Amino acid sequence: MTDERDDPRTADPPAEEQPALDLDAMPGGARSAIEAVLMVVDQPVTAHELATALELPEPDVTEIIEQLEREYAQQQRGFTLRCINQGWRVYSRPDYAPAVEKFLLDGQQAKLTQASLETLAVIAYRQPISRSRISAVRGVNVDGVVRTLLTRGLIVEIGTEGEQGAMLYGTTPYFLQRLGLSSLDELPALAPYLPDADVVDELIAQGHG
Structure with a gap:
């Protein structure tokens, strides 16, 4: 009996080699x-x-x-x-920094989209949080939205997580200023409506499955 692993008809096709970068x-x-x-x-x-x-x-x-x-x-x-x-x-x-700050504070940029507001809310209530976790909560890719929030000065990189070194994000003092808050403790009680950490981990695992 022929072992399927030795049968060239059932062997996986060789991976295409990427051309050398010139x-x-x-x-x-x-x-x-x-x-x-x-x-x-x-x-x-x-x-x-x-x-x-x-x-x-x-x-x-x-x-x-x-x-x-x-x-x-x-x-x-x-x-x-x-x-x-x-x-x-x-x-x-x-x-x-003063020029960048003035540009942002003067409201030269368009208003935040619904996607940006939702992503900002997830970060505010679950910080520090990685992009993969934000994506798991929102169910969509958030790379572009995160870049927008960084550019606006509403969030900032605050370290890395685990062996993979995933970047973690949190809100800035400017975020509090725009909301008229003195601390994150003054945020409305929305956190109970967001998924727990174990639920987020399961969503991430499903996304990589």
């Missing part, structure tokens, strides 16, 4: 490629993660990041590279 063919090469990635990541990434994804030596990646950081400072750019928990990401430069 950074030299890109304008600016590896340096610009690293810069482009750091501009779009939602969470800080390590030099090791960048090196692995872009198929570069890790020391070269670290050197390029440090060069970019120095150049941004010399050119007085409005943004900089910061290292948080060994991960790098682009942030607005603290020197320009």
Whole structure:
């Protein structure tokens, strides 16, 4: 009797190999490629993660990041590279915080959407909370909404969770100011209507099933 594991007709097809990344063919090469990635990541990434994804030596990646950081400072750019928990990401430069704050406080941005308000409520009542948990409570992907709330200054990254290092989010003093509250203790009693932690964990597990 033939073992199905040895039968080529039943064997799984080989996974398609991804073509090698040709950074030299890109304008600016590896340096610009690293810069482009750091501009779009939602969470800080390590030099090791960048090196692995872009198929570069890790020391070269670290050197390029440090060069970019120095150049941004010399050119007085409005943004900089910061290292948080060994991960790098682009942030607005603290020197320009008054300009960013004035833009936000003057209400130059459109009103929050219903999705943003619902996500903000989940964060306010369940903080610190990761994006996966927020998504489990709301039942939809919240990546874009979280970015909007970060940009508005209503929430902030406040650490990481577990071995996977999932970013945790919480509300800011500006959030309280906009609601006219002095502390989170003054929030209405909405928390009992949100799923318990074990229910959220089950929803997350189902989402990965």
